[in-house]
Amino acid sequence: METFDFIIVGAGSAGCLLADALSADGQKTVLLLEAGGDERRFWIKTPIGYGKTFFDARVNWKFSTQPDPGLAGRNSYWPRGKVLGGSSSINAMVYCRGLPNDYDDWHQAGNPGWSWKDVAPVFARLEKRVRPDGSIQASAATGLDGMGALYVSDREPQYHPIKRFFIAGAQEAGLPLTSDMNGAAPEGVGAYQTNTYRGLRFSSADAFLRPALRRPKVKLQTHALVHRVLLQDRRATGVEYEVNGQVVQASARLEVLLCAGAVNSPKLLQLSGIGPAALLQKHGLPVVHDNPFVGAGLQDHLGINYTYRATQPTLNGVLGSWSGRLAAGLRYVLLRSGPLSLSVNQMGGMVKSSAQLDRPDVQLYFTPVSYSTEQVGKRQLLKPDPYPGFIIGFNPCRPLSTGHIEIASARPQDDPLIRPHYLSAPQDIAGVLAGARLIGQLHSTPSMRQLIVGQPEIDLANASDAQILDDFRARSGTVYHPCGTCRMAPANQGGVVDAQLRVHGVQALRVVDASIFPNITSANTHAPTVMVAAQAARYIQQTYPKDPRP
Numbered sequence: 001m002e003t004f005d006f007i008i009v010g011a012g013s014a015g016c017l018l019a020d021a022l023s024a025d026g027q028k029t030v031l032l033l034e035a036g037g038d039e040r041r042f043w044i045k046t047p048i049g050y051g052k053t054f055f056d057a058r059v060n061w062k063f064s065t066q067p068d069p070g071l072a073g074r075n076s077y078w079p080r081g082k083v084l085g086g087s088s089s090i091n092a093m094v095y096c097r098g099l100p101n102d103y104d105d106w107h108q109a110g111n112p113g114w115s116w117k118d119v120a121p122v123f124a125r126l127e128k129r130v131r132p133d134g135s136i137q138a139s140a141a142t143g144l145d146g147m148g149a150l151y152v153s154d155r156e157p158q159y160h161p162i163k164r165f166f167i168a169g170a171q172e173a174g175l176p177l178t179s180d181m182n183g184a185a186p187e188g189v190g191a192y193q194t195n196t197y198r199g200l201r202f203s204s205a206d207a208f209l210r211p212a213l214r215r216p217k218v219k220l221q222t223h224a225l226v227h228r229v230l231l232q233d234r235r236a237t238g239v240e241y242e243v244n245g246q247v248v249q250a251s252a253r254l255e256v257l258l259c260a261g262a263v264n265s266p267k268l269l270q271l272s273g274i275g276p277a278a279l280l281q282k283h284g285l286p287v288v289h290d291n292p293f294v295g296a297g298l299q300d301h302l303g304i305n306y307t308y309r310a311t312q313p314t315l316n317g318v319l320g321s322w323s324g325r326l327a328a329g330l331r332y333v334l335l336r337s338g339p340l341s342l343s344v345n346q347m348g349g350m351v352k353s354s355a356q357l358d359r360p361d362v363q364l365y366f367t368p369v370s371y372s373t374e375q376v377g378k379r380q381l382l383k384p385d386p387y388p389g390f391i392i393g394f395n396p397c398r399p400l401s402t403g404h405i406e407i408a409s410a411r412p413q414d415d416p417l418i419r420p421h422y423l424s425a426p427q428d429i430a431g432v433l434a435g436a437r438l439i440g441q442l443h444s445t446p447s448m449r450q451l452i453v454g455q456p457e458i459d460l461a462n463a464s465d466a467q468i469l470d471d472f473r474a475r476s477g478t479v480y481h482p483c484g485t486c487r488m489a490p491a492n493q494g495g496v497v498d499a500q501l502r503v504h505g506v507q508a509l510r511v512v513d514a515s516i517f518p519n520i521t522s523a524n525t526h527a528p529t530v531m532v533a534a535q536a537a538r539y540i541q542q543t544y545p546k547d548p549r550p
């Protein structure tokens with residue numbers, strides 16, 4: 001059996017950063033185990049390609065939830081990255097830290113060290129902000145040099161010109177504008193920044209893993225499905241995993257770090273005997289530590305798109321014809337610019353549905369392309385509607401509904417059962433109505449009326465609450481942000497990990513990924529997950545400092 005100082009399970013948004021940080025002293029040995037394979041594929045590196053990887057089983061776990069009462073009994077399709085970089089290799093690349101009060105709430109939930117004051121400098125140190133002209137911007141908010149490893153690019157000048165109608169409409173609807181959603185004034189409508197660089201996706205693997213792999217003490221094993229954590233006397237001593245049809249073990253001298261994401265980290269804890277005793281016994285697993293909260297606390301953003309026909313040309317005209325695609329393809333290959341180099345989620349922001357609120361409650365997306373005729377099981381970003389169209393979407397920022405994830409069997413190869421319990425909290429119904437009414441206001445503004453042809457498919461300004469809700473239950477879906485399944489909180493307050501992400505009830509085991517969020521953040525979850533990993537790395541480095549001897 002090989003022995004390493006650290007074993008990291010999962011090379012996703014969080015795991016890649018840990019591999020880099022924990023090997024940086026040149027002394028510690030690290031084994032990184034990843035179920036998927038190499039991420040250097042054309043449709044991963046090309047930003048528009050995330051339409052292609054969305055259903056591609058070669059790089060995607062392709063989970064599905066159980067039928068959900070909140071979605072009128074529908075299942076929800078949940079893509080997750082199964083490849084180096086994890087979900088950061090197949091996501092929509094939007095980089096959004098969220099709002100300061102998201103993290104103040106983490107702190108309030110019994111987690112010292114996680115308030116906005118604590119985490120803002122961590123974000124700033126991670127990021128390398130790129131201006132539209134390619135120059136690097138120092139982080140004004142903190143005075144730090146903005147020279148972290150993670151490229152965060154402002155591509156606003158390249159976004160489709162119909163954005164001007166959306167911006168003007170937002171102002172007419174009384175919404176503030178922001179020039180930097182990751183800056184000092186994040187609230188408002190503006191352009192999304194993305195994890196791209198020179199026209200290519202810039203995932204966690206690009207930022208952290210590739211540099212880490214240059215160090216001889218980092219071993220990466222791809223196509224390695226971890227089955228369980230090995231525990232002796234309630235201490236993690238290693239992992240068991242399967243590679244090339246063989247089941248092997250590796251041992252960890254210092255710690256095992258689970259970075260398998262919000263679906264698979266709780267599954268791995270449960271398979272290892274840490275979880276609700278009744279569930280583990282039902283599947284014949286020994287109970288090492290009975291914790292009913294492992295897999296509970298699941299949160300996600302639930303969103304919906306409203307599609308409009310447009311009076312102006314949109315990206316449909318470019319992506320929907322051979323000549324348009326050829327021109328866009330040439331522009332991409334020669335200049336690494338144009339629509340293929342961008343996310344389709346171009347404009348949006350975190351806004352208040354009512355000026356009386358003390359924090360934004362709705363996240364908006366404005367997409368200059370439309371797909372009314374999407375086929376089941378396909379997401380063809382290069383086959384839009386054959387007429388000019390665009391989409392406005394929203395999701396409530398801070399839903400309160402919680403669901404859970406539990407193993408379906410004791411077999412590591414089986415997907416867990418995912419029960420999101422969407423819209424089970426009454427406040428979330430109010431949140432949906434507030435968001436939909438805001439879109440109704442927005443599409444009724446003079447500027448947006450100039451852009452929209454005819455009547456929208458559902459007139460959100462005048463529809464009844466029941467009509468809005470029925471439509472939402474019938475058509476909404478995940479915004480791909482599951483989190484909270486190994487919640488960070490004190491043990492007597494529903495926690496699975498403590499404020500240093502150590503698993504309650506056992507030694508030498510941490511969870512470091514989106515599953516530890518005490519509450520979902522107000523926007524996209526990649527940026528907060530990377531921040532979580534950076535904080536964890538600091539805690540781990542403090543626990544095992546560099547040996548001063550050469």
Ligand SMILES: Cc1cc2nc3c(=O)[nH]c(=O)nc-3n(C[C@H](O)[C@H](O)[C@H](O)COP(=O)(O)OP(=O)(O)OC[C@H]3O[C@@H](n4cnc5c(N)ncnc54)[C@H](O)[C@@H]3O)c2cc1C
Binds near residue numbers: 482
């Ligand atoms: C389609 C899509 C679009 C999204 N769009 C955005 C966006 O635009 N902006 C944004 O901020 N967020 C977005 N997200 C969400 C964001 O990418 C995730 O929240 C974030 O990547 C989660 O990071 P993680 O480290 O928790 O998990 P992941 O990045 O998913 O990493 C987990 C890794 O662990 C591996 N793994 C799991 N189980 C095992 C096992 N048993 N053995 C070995 N390896 C294992 C997985 O294969 C994976 O590589 C999107 C997600 C998806 C799927």
